[in-house]
Amino acid sequence: MxxxxxxxxxxxxxxxxxxxxxxxxxxxxxxxxxPGAKLLAGGxxxxxxxxxxxxxxxxxxxxxxIKGLDAIEPGDGHVRIGAMxxxxxLLRSPVARSLALLGDACSVIADPSVRNVGxxxxxxxxxxxxxxxPAIMLALDARLHARGPAGERTIAAADFNxxxxxxxxxxxxxxxGIEVPTPTxxxxxxxxxxxxxxxxxxxxxxxxxxxxxxxxxxxARVTFTNLAPTPVRSPAxxxxxLGCEPDAASIAEATHALVEIDPWSDLRATADVKRAMAxxxxxxxxxxxxxxxxxxxxx
Amino acid sequence: xxxxxxxxxxxxxxxxxxxxxxLLLVHFLREVLGLTGTHVGCDTTSCGACTxxxxxxxxxxxxxxxxxxxGHEVRTIEGLETDDVLHPLQEGxxxxxGLQCGYCTPGMIMAALPLLEANADPDEATVRxxxxxxxxRCTGYAQIVNSIRxxxxxxxxxxxxxxxxxxxxxxxxxxxxxx
Numbered sequence: 494m495x496x497x498x499x500x501x502x503x504x505x506x507x508x509x510x511x512x513x514x515x516x517x518x519x520x521x522x523x524x525x526x527x528p529g530a531k532l533l534a535g536g537x538x539x540x541x542x543x544x545x546x547x548x549x550x551x552x553x554x555x556x557x558x559i560k561g562l563d564a565i566e567p568g569d570g571h572v573r574i575g576a577m578x579x580x581x582x583l584l585r586s587p588v589a590r591s592l593a594l595l596g597d598a599c600s601v602i603a604d605p606s607v608r609n610v611g612x613x614x615x616x617x618x619x620x621x622x623x624x625x626x627p628a629i630m631l632a633l634d635a636r637l638h639a640r641g642p643a644g645e646r647t648i649a650a651a652d653f654n655x656x657x658x659x660x661x662x663x664x665x666x667x668x669x670g671i672e673v674p675t676p677t678x679x680x681x682x683x684x685x686x687x688x689x690x691x692x693x694x695x696x697x698x699x700x701x702x703x704x705x706x707x708x709x710x711x712x713a714r715v716t717f718t719n720l721a722p723t724p725v726r727s728p729a730x731x732x733x734x735l736g737c738e739p740d741a742a743s744i745a746e747a748t749h750a751l752v753e754i755d756p757w758s759d760l761r762a763t764a765d766v767k768r769a770m771a772x773x774x775x776x777x778x779x780x781x782x783x784x785x786x787x788x789x790x791x792x
Numbered sequence: 793x794x795x796x797x798x799x800x801x802x803x804x805x806x807x808x809x810x811x812x813x814x815l816l817l818v819h820f821l822r823e824v825l826g827l828t829g830t831h832v833g834c835d836t837t838s839c840g841a842c843t844x845x846x847x848x849x850x851x852x853x854x855x856x857x858x859x860x861x862x863g864h865e866v867r868t869i870e871g872l873e874t875d876d877v878l879h880p881l882q883e884g885x886x887x888x889x890g891l892q893c894g895y896c897t898p899g900m901i902m903a904a905l906p907l908l909e910a911n912a913d914p915d916e917a918t919v920r921x922x923x924x925x926x927x928x929r930c931t932g933y934a935q936i937v938n939s940i941r942x943x944x945x946x947x948x949x950x951x952x953x954x955x956x957x958x959x960x961x962x963x964x965x966x967x968x969x970x971x
Contacts, residue, residue: 503814509794510813510859533860540855541837544816553813557860581849604925606840606903609849610856691924692838 505543512555516562516640516667519554523665524642526552532667533557534577534615537607538624562614562669570675573638576614576668581605583613592673593785594632594682594700594778598625601684604692614668620658620723623694623759627654628724629684632700632716635673641666654723679705681786685778686718687770689761695719696762699774701782703734710734715779717771720756729753730775739783748775798862802827803871811858818842820858821868829869829898833927840926843899844868850903852925869898872905880946881905881939883953890939892930899926904940912948916941 511526513519523530529551533539542548556562562577565586572588580599583589589596602625603611616626617637630637630650637648641663653661662668676682686698698718704711713731716724729750737743749772756767799808802825809824821827821844830853833841842854845867853866872879881901884890891897900923907914907922914922919940920933928936945951 503812503819504816505814507812507814510796510857512859536855536857536860537837540857543814544835544855553857555860604840605922606843606850606852606925607837607855609846609851 504546505540506546506549508550509552510555511552512558514558514560516559516669519556519559519667520641520665522552522554523667526554528664530554532618534612534618535579535610536615537603537611538615538619538621556614556667567675568672571636571672572675574613574671574673576618576670577612578614580608580611580613580616584608588673591676592633592682594629594684594702594782595673597684598629598686598700601625601686601688601698607692613671617653617671618660618662618668620654620656620660622654622657622721622723623719625684625686625695625698625718628698628700628716628718630671630673631724631726632682632702632714633673634714635671637668638670638672639663639666640669645669647672657722677704679711679786681705681782681784681788683778683781683785685774685781687774694761697756697767697770697774699771699778701775701778703739703779703782703786705739705783705786709736709738710783713779715775717754717775719759719761720754720767720771722757725754727751727754727775734779739779741780744779744783745776748772748779751775796859796862798859800858800861800863801865803867809858813857813859815858817844817853817856817858817861817866820861821853821866824858827868827870830902831895831898833895833899838927839896839899840903840923841896841899843902843926845902845905848906848909850906850922850925867902867905869901872901878953879905880943881908883946884939884941884943885936887951887953888935888939888942890931890936896926896928896930900928900936900940904943908940908944908947911944913944914941 531550533553533555562575564575566573580602584599616624635650648661682702684700686695695718700716702714713734715727715730730747733747733750751772756764758764794813797810821830831841833839837855842852844853847865903923903926919937
């Protein structure tokens with residue numbers, strides 16, 4: 494019955510597979526196994542790299558058997574999203590409507606089949622600035638929960654992304670949950686992504702979290718995907734928006750402050766193209782966020 | 793290296809095997825189980841020719857290890873026909889000429905299946921979104937969308953498969969060269 498598959502059909506390099514049943518077990522495995530071991534969440538980022546042998550691991554620790562990491566739980570002023578929540582489930586959940594930029598982002602991450610396996614935790618932990626959730630969490634000032642040998646700790650989104658493919662998790666830590674603040678009154682959010690085709694990474698994308706008070710912008714967060722080794726904020730655009738009554742002209746004006754960011758070039762676009770697209774994405778995201786804030790869409 | 797004994801329910805039948813941990817699900821299905829209806833079309837998780845259903849959800853079997861499916865349920869294109877009767881999706885791709893070379897077709901059908909099981913009457917945009925992770929180089933997608941919507945209508949009992957021999961759409965046209 495079983496025919497052995499050898500040679501060319503084995504894309505990834507050989508590794509030892511572990512399927513722990515608890516986070517504690519996963520942490521212990523990471524501590525023991527050393528630098529050749531990596532966590533497997535949905536596999537949407539890791540397995541393609543392994544198939545191309547861009548990464549060769551000695552050990553893979555699969556989080557898929559651990560119960561309780563895929564819950565979305567409302568709390569006091571926040572919603573806690575389990576790290577293993579699949580993108581498709583996040584897209585369908587109430588938090589993706591109350592924080593509309595989450596729904597915007599999930600609907601443009603990869604494609605429906607990949608969204609059935611890819612997880613928010615994997616998307617964040619991979620440290621790829623071309624992934625969409627890092628800029629979202631930065632814009633939301635999310636708090637990330639990690640568990641290691643010494644217990645659980647909280648990492649602010651602003652501190653989480655260290656460098657290209659490098660996040661603030663220790664090698665023996667597991668990201669277990671992400672806490673996002675529930676919307677405040679007058680808040681609107683949006684995420685706008687420019688991609689060449691469905692399933693592609695962003696040429697550039699912008700997240701906007703805008704709060705209106707008495708018709709004027711009282712708080713603004715504007716962040717970007719795929720302009721740099723980590724997601725970036727634009728304090729200049731945010732400052733330009735503060736206090737203004739946002740209309741098409743004032744929003745367009747504010748986004749020209751993007752000049753403070755010098756994007757990198759990558760396979761998809763040169764710095765000049767990214768600069769233009771990032772500005773346009775920011776303009777659209779801010780306008781949509783303002784519309785949602787006015788319409789009371791998010792609550 | 794490690795090997796694992798896995799037991800996966802494939803098309804309703806428990807299948808057991810000992811596999812290397814790095815064996816991709818698509819290769820398990822094709823090479824170990826001999827279910828070659830699921831295809832490999834790219835290296836980059838882009839094309840969707842490998843799409844199967846895992847616990848009722850469309851997944852790309854090229855980007856999953858067989859060991860991850862231990863204890864789970866997998867459905868492939870081979871599992872759609874029951875007692876020699878084609879599934880409405882399979883009928884639909886025949887009725888509406890949803891394929892030319894056929895390489896993307898099993899993946900298209902397995903991507904559409906969970907949609908039709910959840911949504912009795914998806915509009916064109918919804919169908920196109922459901923197959924947006926599946927690439928076709930032949931058809932231009934319009935006939936694929938028609939095939940899926942025909943299948944939805946068949947599942948609602950609104951249309952029935954025509955006799956293949958009497959199918960009026962595909963009778964040869966009489967032209968100057970006689971074909």
